[in-house]
Amino acid sequence: MKCSVAEQMIIDHALGFLEEKQERELKHHLAACEQCRTLATSYDLAVQALQTQDIDSQAMLEPTWKTVATAVATEKRMPLQAKLTKAFLPLLAAAAVVLAILFSPVFFSDNKNGEFTRMEVIQAYADDLEYLEFGNETTATTSSGISFQEFGLSTDDASYLFQQ
Amino acid sequence: MIPEIDREISQRFHNGDREALEVIVATCQGSLFGIGLKMLGGIHDAKDFVQDVCIKIYNKRSLYNPELPFAPWMYKIAINLARERLRNRKEFPGSDSMPAEIIEETPRHLLVDHEQSQAVHTILQQLEPKYRECLVLRFEMDMALKEIATTLDLPVGTVKTRLRRGLMAFREQWLKNGDPQ
Numbered sequence: 030m031k032c033s034v035a036e037q038m039i040i041d042h043a044l045g046f047l048e049e050k051q052e053r054e055l056k057h058h059l060a061a062c063e064q065c066r067t068l069a070t071s072y073d074l075a076v077q078a079l080q081t082q083d084i085d086s087q088a089m090l091e092p093t094w095k096t097v098a099t100a101v102a103t104e105k106r107m108p109l110q111a112k113l114t115k116a117f118l119p120l121l122a123a124a125a126v127v128l129a130i131l132f133s134p135v136f137f138s139d140n141k142n143g144e145f146t147r148m149e150v151i152q153a154y155a156d157d158l159e160y161l162e163f164g165n166e167t168t169a170t171t172s173s174g175i176s177f178q179e180f181g182l183s184t185d186d187a188s189y190l191f192q193q
Numbered sequence: 194m195i196p197e198i199d200r201e202i203s204q205r206f207h208n209g210d211r212e213a214l215e216v217i218v219a220t221c222q223g224s225l226f227g228i229g230l231k232m233l234g235g236i237h238d239a240k241d242f243v244q245d246v247c248i249k250i251y252n253k254r255s256l257y258n259p260e261l262p263f264a265p266w267m268y269k270i271a272i273n274l275a276r277e278r279l280r281n282r283k284e285f286p287g288s289d290s291m292p293a294e295i296i297e298e299t300p301r302h303l304l305v306d307h308e309q310s311q312a313v314h315t316i317l318q319q320l321e322p323k324y325r326e327c328l329v330l331r332f333e334m335d336m337a338l339k340e341i342a343t344t345l346d347l348p349v350g351t352v353k354t355r356l357r358r359g360l361m362a363f364r365e366q367w368l369k370n371g372d373p374q
Binding site: 098 | 211214215218219222240243244247248251309310312313328331332333338353356357360361363364367368
């Protein structure tokens, strides 16, 4: 067995992944290779450290149940309020977004509230398309050699979208 | 080790029985504290973590299927909460050390153990959380590969890779820092 293969097996051994047969093969290799033995020892030490239980963790915990019981009791007294808040906050946020779109002066009003009216915005898009020569050729390619089909547009769609 | 919660307790918990919750808290708080300490790196954070997990599982009890084992469901919630805490944390953890009053009352050999466990926590905090959570579930909870995969909602292969990379990174840091023992 090559040391590079053994290295992988050493890690798997430390993680407890190896099957019996692989364990035997690794053991055989380690018996003959000092370098891999050192590596295996270092992995064993790392795993030992990770397995160390924290000292007296129960003692470090203050009476958890008292705090939990108080919190659970408080939660029980006002479940309706909590549920309503939980249900209505996302709805309110969604409604705010929808209203913002519906009443956006730029896109949906002909009154000159913002800097552009809807028509000006559409005209700006049309000018851009004209500048890019999308308005003139609708069947196969633009003069720049761009094929509409490359963008997933059928000839009919291209004709419809870019008609003068 | 994964604490055992029997079917009757988990069924009563699902029905909202607070005595069942008390049993669960008493049985699982130690292991949850271990996860909190290793994932978040501080005693106070870990204590808060235990309490918050216990409250959260109770609030989500209606989502638990009592036909299935209780522990994986609870640890999934615990790990998600730890992830959330880590995401929200702006400062690098590690300043939260053992309180002075506990040090005064702790025998010397336990303090040496504490030094080692502090070193382990420090190194774990330096690892990416995705590696850290796999290592904690494997070595703190002694979970098998499949159990880790179920808890983290990941394919077994991904868990295997993360465990390997995590252990390699941990060992490298452990050697650099010098084994405190």
